[in-house]
Amino acid sequence: TQLLEQSPQFLSIQEGENLTVYCNSSSVFSSLQWYRQEPGEGPVLLVTVVTGGEVKKLKRLTFQFGDARKDSSLHITAAQPGDTGLYLCAGGGKSTFGDGTTLTVKP
Amino acid sequence: ETGVTQSPTHLIKTRGQQVTLRCSSQSGHNTVSWYQQALGQGPQFIFQYYREEENGRGNFPPRFSGLQFPNYSSELNVNALELDDSALYLCASSYPGQSYEQYFGPGTRLTVT
Numbered sequence: 001t002q003l004l005e006q007s008p009q010f011l012s013i014q015e016g017e018n019l020t021v022y023c024n025s026s027s028v029f030s031s032l033q034w035y036r037q038e039p040g041e042g043p044v045l046l047v048t049v050v051t052g053g054e055v056k057k058l059k060r061l062t063f064q065f066g067d068a069r070k071d072s073s074l075h076i077t078a079a080q081p082g083d084t085g086l087y088l089c090a091g092g093g094k095s096t097f098g099d100g101t102t103l104t105v106k107p
Numbered sequence: 108e109t110g111v112t113q114s115p116t117h118l119i120k121t122r123g124q125q126v127t128l129r130c131s132s133q134s135g136h137n138t139v140s141w142y143q144q145a146l147g148q149g150p151q152f153i154f155q156y157y158r159e160e161e162n163g164r165g166n167f168p169p170r171f172s173g174l175q176f177p178n179y180s181s182e183l184n185v186n187a188l189e190l191d192d193s194a195l196y197l198c199a200s201s202y203p204g205q206s207y208e209q210y211f212g213p214g215t216r217l218t219v220t
Binding site: 035095 | 111140142148149150151152195197199207208209210212213214216
């Protein structure tokens with residue numbers, strides 16, 4: 001069974017701060033997805049990383065896939081209140097999900 | 108392009124009852140997956156349907172069953188509801204070969220009393 005562990009579980013920061021959240025596994029994934037979920041809604045796909053060592057940028061969000069394709073990170077620069085939400089990583093054909101990082105950005 | 112839709116939005120059932128949840132996949136997607144998300148947790152894979160056939164199942168008992176129709180819409184049926192079945196049920200559609208990217212509906216919030 002492939003498992004994904006996300007850390008930290010909760011993160012509360014002030015607007016303008018930078019942050020990094022992590023997604024780790026002992027298994028190799030052919031690709032990993034990052035999603036953001038707001039309360040009462042379904043997850044929204046942010047990005048897919050496929051190649052070991054790959055870095056993708058989406059405005060203030062930077063996603064990195066580990067060289068061994070077992071881990072990934074999400075870095076947010078100058079966080080804004082609109083970034084508040086549950087950040088989930090997922091991988092595998094029948095998508096294994098981590099339990100997510102709940103991010104709160106205070107104005 | 109129409110996104111993934113789910114119905115109903117909310118549902119309250121009594122323990123022992125049966126429930127059917129519905130999902131319409133995104134246009135062009137022939138694969139539908141169902142997930143259960145308890146409060147404070149990530150989505151847990153229930154099963155996946157590809158071209159009307161079950162294409163994988165997670166660690167859920169047989170009282171969780173599903174269907175996919177020729178238009179790729181899908182149903183999730185849960186029999187003999189238990190209190191622990193209370194959760195957000197998510198449907199996601201995808202197209203094989205797109206690096207497992209999935210597009211989720213808004214979910215159905217099921218409460219079992």
